[in-house]
Amino acid sequence: MGLGSTAKKVQKLADVAEKTYKRLNELREQVQDVRSTVDETGERVETLETELAEQRAILDAVAGELDLDADAIAADVDANAGESPAEGSAAEDAPADS
Numbered sequence: 001m002g003l004g005s006t007a008k009k010v011q012k013l014a015d016v017a018e019k020t021y022k023r024l025n026e027l028r029e030q031v032q033d034v035r036s037t038v039d040e041t042g043e044r045v046e047t048l049e050t051e052l053a054e055q056r057a058i059l060d061a062v063a064g065e066l067d068l069d070a071d072a073i074a075a076d077v078d079a080n081a082g083e084s085p086a087e088g089s090a091a092e093d094a095p096a097d098s
Helices: 004-065 071-081 087-094
Strands: none
Touching: 004 071
16 A cells, blocks of 8 residues: 555656656747847847948938038937927928018
8 A cells, every 4th residue: 555655656746747847848948049039139239230320420421511410410309309290390391481
């Protein structure tokens, strides 16, 4: 009788261990997928930052050629960012010499 009870306990423990092992493997795969996604995202961000810096340099050069203050324009855009499109365009659409 004692051996049967012990065998059941050992089998139950083995079943729990097997389920835990499977779950750990699933979690390991999920972590690897997340790491891969994070790495890919990091590479994309680096590429976008490089492209953005290049575009900014081009815009600064064009603004310089046209005697425009790119920083002032950017500040104006930031200041108007809270306005709705209708608010921002109403002043622009009004006739200048009425």
